[in-house]
Amino acid sequence: MNLYQSNLYISDLDYVIENLDILNDMRGSSVLIIGARGLICSAIADILFRYNEKADAGIHIYLAGRDSAKIKSRFSRYADSEYLKVLEYDSDKQGDLISKLPNEISYIIDGIGPSSPGDINSYPLTSLYTNVALLKDLLQYADSAHIKGLLYISSSEVYGTRPEGGPFKEDDYGWIDILSPRSSYACGKRSCETLCACFSKEKNVRALIARPGHVYGPTARTDDDHIASAFALEAAKGHDLNMNSPGLQRRSYCYMLDCASAMLTILDKGMSGNAYNISNPESVLSIYGMMSQFADAAGVNLSISIDDKKNRAGDNPMPDSSLDSDKLLSLGWKGLFDAGEGAGHTIRILKEAMQS
Structure with missing residues (x-):
């Protein structure tokens, strides 16, 4: 499947670039993106690559991952670009990535770490440790190299649960069962956020935190088992959709290019040591409501068959995870794709990409 x-998809990239003035501030810089094949980070990389194409911006883009061949395949359009540098590293070998970094990195975007519900439930130790260990190394590098900014991609799960539910502001925190292995993800993210705050205060490292809600779009990998990613792909293939729960949880959904533009805005304009929710006010709806958007866009059926025997240990424990986006909006960011348009574009892009 080739998104290019x-x-x-190219039109959506151009639309985002036309409405993202902060890209001018990144001209001639070097950006390190870790987790570059993921849903969000691949969208960020595509925005930067396309901006280079359109504006001759001269941004050097370092993409770090465990498999250089897969990275080059994902970004095949730019495989021969002088501005693409692929860094393959061993995630089990601490310090391996840092040893391969050049001195001229301007910005770091850290999007690594398991986020799949299945992986979190099956490998809680990896979920916790991978996030913290790599970020510590990156922050130490940021301190010694005097970079312009490091953006850590956290999660809305750091908020935990509370009786009144969302929308959560950045300083609203609820309860997390710290002895549940499923909490390894949320607790790991909380630990990483505290690391960012500590390096910001003690070392004057410009460290920023993004807390995305539920992001979707055609840049999701085909093995992504988040419901929005899995259902969008199935719908694009023409398959009917079936939910095994009522899908009543209220969520902040965000098209991946909106999420990517928000993160670049935070990296450029955000205040060090601060966290920013990423939520499009036009895309707050229930799980069922969002899945209905995919079904309608693809012309397939959506049904519910409740399975009381299903193991739900890996499910998101929050009944309402919607986010307040006022702090992000104060930076001048605005979402461009509401739920209907985002779902429709996701289905159309996937269909076009699968025909290639």
Whole structure:
């Protein structure tokens, strides 16, 4: 599947770039993106690559991951670009990535770490430790190299649960069962956020935190088992959708290019040591409501068959995870794709990409 064969995807990238003035501040810089094949980080990389194409911006883009061949395959359009540098590293070998970094990195975007519900439930230790260990190394590098900014991609799960539910502001925190292995994800993210705050205060490292809600879009990998990613792909293939719960949880959904533009805005304009929710006010709806958008866009059926025997240990424990986006909006960011348009574009782009 080649997203670059989709005219709509290229058009969406151009639309975002036209409305993202902060990209001018990144001209001639060097950006390190870790987790570059993921849903969010691949969208960020595509925005920067496309901006280079359109504006001759001269941004050097370092993409770090465990498999250089897969990174080059994902970004095949730019495989021969002088501005693409691929850094393959061993995530089990502490310090391996840092040893391969050049001195001229301007910005770091850390999007590594398991986020799949299945992986979190099956490998809680990896979920916790991978996040913390790598970020510590990156922050130490940021301190010694005097970079312009490090953005850590956290999660809305740091808020935990509370009786009144969302929308959560950045200083609203609820309860997390710290002895549940499922909490390894939320607790790991909380630990990483505290690391950012500590390096910001003690070392004057410009460290920023993004807390995305539920992000979706065609840049999701085909093995992504988040419900929005899995259902969008199935719907694009023409398959009917079936939910095994009522899907009543209220969530802040965000099209991946909106999320990517928000993160670049935070990296450029955000205040060090601060966290920013990422939520499009036009895309706050229930799980069922969002899945209905995918079904409608693809012309397939959506049904519910409740399975009381299903193991739900890996499910998100929050009944309402919607986010307040006022702090992000104060930076001048605005979402461009509401739930209907985002779902429709996701289905169309996937169909075009699968035909390539």
